Amino acid sequence: MIAKRIDVLSESLTIAITTLAREMKANGQDVLSFSAGEPDFGTPDVIKNAAIEAIKEGNSTYTAVPGTPEVLKAIQTKLKNENNLKYDVTDIITNVGAKHSLFNIFQVLLNSGDEVIIPAPYWVTYPEIVKYSDGVPVYIETSDESEFKITPKQLKNAITNKTKALVLNTPSNPTGSVYTKEELEGLAEVLKGTDIIVLSDEMYEKILFDGLKFTSVASISDDMFKRTITINGLSKSVAMTGWRFGYMATPMKEITAAVKKLQSQSTSNINAITQKASIPALLGEANNDIEMMRKEFEKRRDIAIEMFNAIEGLSVVKPSGAFYLYVNFKQITNDSVEFCKKLLAEKGVATVPGIGFGAEGYLRFSFATDQKSIIEGINRIEDFVKNYK
Numbered sequence: 001m002i003a004k005r006i007d008v009l010s011e012s013l014t015i016a017i018t019t020l021a022r023e024m025k026a027n028g029q030d031v032l033s034f035s036a037g038e039p040d041f042g043t044p045d046v047i048k049n050a051a052i053e054a055i056k057e058g059n060s061t062y063t064a065v066p067g068t069p070e071v072l073k074a075i076q077t078k079l080k081n082e083n084n085l086k087y088d089v090t091d092i093i094t095n096v097g098a099k100h101s102l103f104n105i106f107q108v109l110l111n112s113g114d115e116v117i118i119p120a121p122y123w124v125t126y127p128e129i130v131k132y133s134d135g136v137p138v139y140i141e142t143s144d145e146s147e148f149k150i151t152p153k154q155l156k157n158a159i160t161n162k163t164k165a166l167v168l169n170t171p172s173n174p175t176g177s178v179y180t181k182e183e184l185e186g187l188a189e190v191l192k193g194t195d196i197i198v199l200s201d202e203m204y205e206k207i208l209f210d211g212l213k214f215t216s217v218a219s220i221s222d223d224m225f226k227r228t229i230t231i232n233g234l235s236k237s238v239a240m241t242g243w244r245f246g247y248m249a250t251p252m253k254e255i256t257a258a259v260k261k262l263q264s265q266s267t268s269n270i271n272a273i274t275q276k277a278s279i280p281a282l283l284g285e286a287n288n289d290i291e292m293m294r295k296e297f298e299k300r301r302d303i304a305i306e307m308f309n310a311i312e313g314l315s316v317v318k319p320s321g322a323f324y325l326y327v328n329f330k331q332i333t334n335d336s337v338e339f340c341k342k343l344l345a346e347k348g349v350a351t352v353p354g355i356g357f358g359a360e361g362y363l364r365f366s367f368a369t370d371q372k373s374i375i376e377g378i379n380r381i382e383d384f385v386k387n388y389k
């Protein structure tokens, strides 16, 4: 009954586990969830108020497919001021979350057999959408030793005459790794002279630790600007996951034209109220809230990392951004599904098995939850590990 094309897709493991943990909690079970990939803070008031205003003003009609002129201008200003990227407003398209940006992009880019290079561990969704779009994911394996970052040499070796695109996600979900400007320059050098398109997923750009500064890969050089699609959104930076606001920007006119065409026949524009409400966030009016959240994430990271690394059999590379720890338990077992299932059943601790992110022997622990739960959760994990059978 169902079309073959859907068979290649697996359900999102991150969403599946978060939903399961939520259901267990609703049934009265003692569950601590570290599976969610969303901030535990509320959306800042300045954004909520802008939405209320937008409703009162009567923004109830369709907008242009890529977004209203005001929201596109706000994104243009943000990208120029914060990321040193000078896009035309016509280079920018808003989408129903960055997941939708990625979906649109792969749908319009890939022909059957086109390869997309994806550094592993990766966010669960990339390979799925690539496969759904008839493309072939090509993984570059990384390890704790390289802080889960790829090297120029690895990139060079992964390129074939079928390579269409490279996905870069910094700060990374699930490892929290952040590429420095110099590291990005090294990768950019390898791409010179090729027609490989770079998808730069910058969702976690605002959640950076230890005083690090963010570099957009498209700002490295004119060559990189021309070949890059910058993807971002407001889900993580201003706690707007449910509002569904993502965007993409690229000077490659063929790509923006194709995405606009596809979107005009699928979702049309994104929610008009969300567009209005996003403008203050894009223009920096929620910066105090962003800094408050960032600081709190950094505190939690420090608490969690110290506790985890004190547990025998576990190790974690200190993340420089995002709100995840990618916990290595290879000394105990490589079977992440079994490990995480037992952890949930025996201790009521929900985490995401590393297999979903393309690296076995790990789990992803989201610290987008309060400090008390983090401490209690890691204590339970310690107990679990001590008695692991």
Ligand code: PMP
Binding pocket: 037, 096, 097, 098, 099, 100, 123, 169, 172, 173, 201, 203, 232, 233, 234, 235, 241, 245, 246
């Ligand atoms: N990129 C990364 C790396 C993510 O973790 C997520 C998950 N939220 C997204 C993109 C998509 O986010 P959204 O669709 O909420 O904008």
Ligand code: GLU
Binding pocket: 012, 014, 015, 035, 036, 037, 038, 099, 123, 124, 125, 173
């Ligand atoms: N990106 C988040 C995560 O990794 C949200 C869930 C999803 O979209 O997969 O958990």
